[in-house]
Amino acid sequence: xxxxxxxxxxxxxxxxxxxxxxxxxxxxxxxxxxxxxxxxxxxxxxxxxxxxxxxxxxxxxxxxxxxxxxxxxxxxxxxxxxxxxxxxxxxxxxxxxxxxxxxxxxxxxxxxxxxxxxxxxxxxxxxxxxxxxxxxxxxxxxxxxxxxxxxxxxxxxxxxxxxxxxxxxxxxxxxxxxxxxxxxxxxxxxxxxxxxxxxxxxxxxxxxxxxxxxxxxxxxxxxxxxxxxxxxxxxxxxxxxxxxxxxxxxxxxxxxxxxxxxxxxxxxxxxxxxxxxxxxxxxxxxxxxxxxxxxxxxxxxxxxxxxxxxxxxxxxxxxxxxxxxxxxxxxxxxxxxxxxxxxxxxxxxxxxxxxxxxxxxxxxxxxxxxxxxxxxxxxxxxxxxxxxxxxxxxxxxxxxxxxxxxxxxxxxxxxxxxxxxxxxxxxxxxxxxxxxxxxxxxxxxxxxxxxxxxxxxxxxxxxxxxxxxxxxxxxxxxxxxxxxxxxxxxxxxxxxxxxxxxxxxxxxxxxxxxxxxxxxxxxxxxxxxxxxxxxxxxxxxxxxxxxxxxxxxxxxxxxxxxxxxxxxxxxxxxxxxxxxxxxxxxxxxxxxxxxxxxxxxxxxxxxxxxxxxxxxxxxxxxxxxxxxxxxxxxxxxxxxxxxxxxxxxxxxxxxxxxxxxxxxx
DNA sequence: GAGCACTGC
Numbered sequence: 001x002x003x004x005x006x007x008x009x010x011x012x013x014x015x016x017x018x019x020x021x022x023x024x025x026x027x028x029x030x031x032x033x034x035x036x037x038x039x040x041x042x043x044x045x046x047x048x049x050x051x052x053x054x055x056x057x058x059x060x061x062x063x064x065x066x067x068x069x070x071x072x073x074x075x076x077x078x079x080x081x082x083x084x085x086x087x088x089x090x091x092x093x094x095x096x097x098x099x100x101x102x103x104x105x106x107x108x109x110x111x112x113x114x115x116x117x118x119x120x121x122x123x124x125x126x127x128x129x130x131x132x133x134x135x136x137x138x139x140x141x142x143x144x145x146x147x148x149x150x151x152x153x154x155x156x157x158x159x160x161x162x163x164x165x166x167x168x169x170x171x172x173x174x175x176x177x178x179x180x181x182x183x184x185x186x187x188x189x190x191x192x193x194x195x196x197x198x199x200x201x202x203x204x205x206x207x208x209x210x211x212x213x214x215x216x217x218x219x220x221x222x223x224x225x226x227x228x229x230x231x232x233x234x235x236x237x238x239x240x241x242x243x244x245x246x247x248x249x250x251x252x253x254x255x256x257x258x259x260x261x262x263x264x265x266x267x268x269x270x271x272x273x274x275x276x277x278x279x280x281x282x283x284x285x286x287x288x289x290x291x292x293x294x295x296x297x298x299x300x301x302x303x304x305x306x307x308x309x310x311x312x313x314x315x316x317x318x319x320x321x322x323x324x325x326x327x328x329x330x331x332x333x334x335x336x337x338x339x340x341x342x343x344x345x346x347x348x349x350x351x352x353x354x355x356x357x358x359x360x361x362x363x364x365x366x367x368x369x370x371x372x373x374x375x376x377x378x379x380x381x382x383x384x385x386x387x388x389x390x391x392x393x394x395x396x397x398x399x400x401x402x403x404x405x406x407x408x409x410x411x412x413x414x415x416x417x418x419x420x421x422x423x424x425x426x427x428x429x430x431x432x433x434x435x436x437x438x439x440x441x442x443x444x445x446x447x448x449x450x451x452x453x454x455x456x457x458x459x460x461x462x463x464x465x466x467x468x469x470x471x472x473x474x475x476x477x478x479x480x481x482x483x484x485x486x487x488x489x490x491x492x493x494x495x496x497x498x499x500x501x502x503x504x505x506x507x508x509x510x511x512x513x514x515x516x517x518x519x520x521x522x523x524x525x526x527x528x529x530x531x532x533x534x535x536x537x538x539x540x541x542x543x544x545x546x547x548x549x550x551x552x553x554x555x556x557x558x559x560x561x562x563x564x565x566x567x568x569x570x571x572x573x574x575x576x577x578x579x580x581x582x583x584x585x586x587x588x589x590x591x592x593x594x595x596x597x598x599x600x601x602x603x604x605x606x607x608x609x610x611x612x613x614x615x616x617x618x619x620x621x622x623x624x625x626x627x628x629x630x631x632x633x634x635x636x637x638x639x640x641x642x643x644x645x646x647x648x649x650x651x652x653x654x655x656x657x658x659x660x661x662x663x664x665x
Numbered sequence: 666g667a668g669c670a671c672t673g674c
Contacts, residue, residue, distance in 0.1 A: 076671060104673050121673050129674065148671070254669060286670065311669055333669035346668060390671090398673090456673040488668070559674090616666040636668065643668090 021049035022210050030054065030207060031061050034138070034169050038162050039186040039204035042173045045211020046361060050173055051142050052087050055115045058138050059098075063169075064114035068137035073120040075148045076317060077103040084108070084117040091115075104456070105551045120150040124157065127406055128454070132161055138169040144182065145175040145354065146316065147389040152417050153399055157406070159186060159415050177354055177385050179206050185417050214364040216326075220377040228329045228374045229257055233264045235372050236307055239325050240272075240279060243370070246324025247306040249314060251359055253333045253348045258283045258309045265307060277303050284310035284318065289492055290544055296320055315358055319365075326363040326371040328356060330379070336393040339427040341610060342592070344395070345635040352387045356380065391420045396428040397459050401437060404444040405453035431592060434660045435463045451563050456555060457481050464589030465556065466565070471585040473577025474560070474567040476519055480582070482553035483518035484631050484644055488617065489545045490521065497540070504540040512579050513628065513646035514619050515586060522549060584656075587648050590629040591657035595642065596650075597625045603642065606653075606661065615641040627653070 023030075023044075033040045044050035051072065058070045074080040084101035091099055100109035101117040109116055120141065127133055139158060144151050158170050172182050187203035225231040232250050239248055252258050262283050269279040280300045284293060297320065300306040308320060312332050334349045351359070356373065363369025373380065391399075403411050411425055432438045437449035437459060444450055452462040461481050468477035483490065493501045508524060510516035521539075525546050529535030536543035557567060587594075595603035595612050601622075603612040612633065614621040620628065631644035653661060 102674090107674085119672065121671095125674050146671095150672070256667080287668075313670065315670085317670070335669070348669090402673095454674080555673090615668085617668095621666075634668070639667095641667080 021053060022212055023049040023053045026209055027057055031057055033205045033207055034171060037205045039170045041179045041182050041204065041206045042171060042209060043176050043179050043206060044173055044209040045213060047212035048209040050209060051083055052090065054140060054171065055087065056091065059114055063137045069113065069135050070115050070138045071123065071136045072117045072140045072142055073123050073154065074117060075120060075143050075146055075151060077119055080117045080119055087115060120154045124150060124154055124402065127157055131406065132165055138171060140171040142173045144172045145178045149390040149394055149399060152389060152391045155417050156415050175354055213361060214368040216360050216364040217370045218360060219370065219372050220380065221375060224376055224379065225374055229261055231374050232327050232329060233261055235327050236265055237268060240305055243325065247322045248325045248327065249320065249323045249362055250307065250309045250327040252309060252329050253331050254311060255285050255287055258285055261309050277305055279307055280304050281307045281309065284308055284314060286313055314362065315355065321366055323362055323365065324367060324369045326359055328359045328371060328373045330373060330375040337395045339423040342427065343633050343635050343640060350383055352384045354386045356383065389418045392418060396420055396424045397431050400425065400428040401432055401453045401459055405450060409443060432459060434592065435459055455559055457485055460589040464585055465560065467588045468585050469565050471581045473581045473585055475569050476577040476582050477585060478553050478556055478567060479519050479522045480515050481556055482549040483522055485552055486545045486549055488643060489542050490518065491540055492542045501540040509619055512583060514644045515646045516579060516582065517619055583646055583648050584652055586629055586646055587652045588656045591653055591660055593630050594627060594653055595630065596627050610640065612640050612642045614645055615643040618643055618645050620645040
């Protein structure tokens, strides 16, 4: 018994004790600030431990007594789940007990849950049922500086709720640049009498927490570069030949650029002198399958430097360890919505200063790093401080509908952190009126408008679903709604298998267009394919997306059942809605997205002013049609594409949307 | 002939 087996006697700690985190020494002052202020802004560097520690401090300090809950919101699902799992480990409980999380389709909480991580979109939805969010004693809004539209709407709601609940505490985590803006927002009360202010304590406070990151050298170009992809490739090799070991992360804007850069880097890497350290180059973007994305986390082989060429996904959503060098092109593709035309654009735009420093920060996670910016220091100084908030450049129809459902009738006077342009609000209101969700006084209609707000799909599809029963095609529309909400990720193109994917897609093709094709694919997946991944692999379908479609369809079906609208889904035989019923039903929701094919094969919208092209992924690409409706329109580069297209009859437009088209002419 | 990233009781 002489042997003393270390591994049997000691269990390695899963996590560093939280006392070692920089935040621990601020514990008392943090708790004091939260106690005495309704709103506390935390400026926490990455690695400060704010997200994992603050909820535990609050719990220990008694904020969860009398059954109250501390909520922590995140803009992304993965963050909500991974942080919850970590905090549960630190607390020493099972996830779903004292510490839990709640995201769409996954509620891992129980009556015992005291610390709850959730997405901010979900917390807004909770306000539909519990307008004062009364079960929460503290609500921490994490990553507020990202300014997602859900975060902005949530902050506006919280400001309203704070006036009615003086005992509620709000904690906002922000980057340095925006802390004052958040504080100002919460300390000015535009339309309240003075006496109502500061009732629950002081209006607010800001506290800074230092992080635990390593220094990063920032390097700029001396003169601007003409082609940043080419410059990026040569910079990779300069780092590789001149700098010490460590992996490289290169930020470009999109799939095409990334594929080109990956190819160029592997070609040049083949010319490296024999015996030198080699290069392993990997792409990273959302359009890749999960397996392809996972490669970036693998250890590279011996004597090999890993180079990851990524979109913005690596800026905040995906964190890769071992990165020592960052190369920043200075550009990102951003979505914007033109209220005049109703068309979304996707364009490469210069990043903000905040985004540039976030990118640079990806280099210093494990040791000191370097960031090579492919632009000059003057270029950097000219960049905007922060990105334009999403609320100022997005289609607001879904959010106007939500605000109305929350009892906020005057959406123009709602207290926004940053007000959206009036045209966006008008456009959204007009669309909701034409769909029948709002009446002529812009009040939410009942039951139609209220039900549309409760359905978790965009308003045009919500309207379609709510009329489907009267067309006898509810079962089919549930499937189509679930499939279109996947956003084009249904089919997967594997390397060099383009032809095979095309022919797989043709197997499900329906003459009438993409919606019925999606319906065919789903029905094959759940019947013949038995919801198995093998079927997806054989048919070039995205298994993850198809599984998600099954969940979404189930959720939508339950919502409708609650409204007393039940799909007749008897066990025998396929659904019975005819193609015409389905296409008529689509027209009742998508009349605003109608277009007519021209002799040259392009489309014009009803007003005739906009030239639209079928997206190459659509069945209507290279096919004849007359009138169509489509799910989505997007301008990229110089062309405007429509996606998910289905043939309809012109007469149906007049039948279901005469008001809309009279209004327009 | 081709789309950044997120997200919903």
